[in-house]
Amino acid sequence: MIQRRVVAANESAALTNLENIQAAEQLYYEANGQYGTFRQLIDSGVFQAQVSGDPPTASGYVFTVKVQPKTDAQAAAYSVNADPVRAEGRDATGRRHFFVSSEVIGVRFNESRPATKDDRPRPKMQEY
Numbered sequence: 199m200i201q202r203r204v205v206a207a208n209e210s211a212a213l214t215n216l217e218n219i220q221a222a223e224q225l226y227y228e229a230n231g232q233y234g235t236f237r238q239l240i241d242s243g244v245f246q247a248q249v250s251g252d253p254p255t256a257s258g259y260v261f262t263v264k265v266q267p268k269t270d271a272q273a274a275a276y277s278v279n280a281d282p283v284r285a286e287g288r289d290a291t292g293r294r295h296f297f298v299s300s301e302v303i304g305v306r307f308n309e310s311r312p313a314t315k316d317d318r319p320r321p322k323m324q325e326y
Contacts, residue, residue: 213280257283
């Protein structure tokens, strides 16, 4: 029972961090004409979070930021995965995997593997 609450709290924190990363990416893009890596977002001051490690980890989730620079053939883009440190067992830190990017609206999620842009959107609170 307690672990379910921990998982729910961690998932909620991961979603908040994803929303904050999305906002930081937009600010960074407006200031620099490109999206930023996790380190660039932090160093520029547009993103502040209680994270540690490489890759960054917070509240039982690992965050992976990928940046695609703008070229003549493609637009600048970014994507972020938030995956549980442990998704299985009694000491799981989270159950769902999350994904956001500059190319999709909202958060995508998957129950069994890292999420991608092709996964279904996370339901709104009123849809639960």
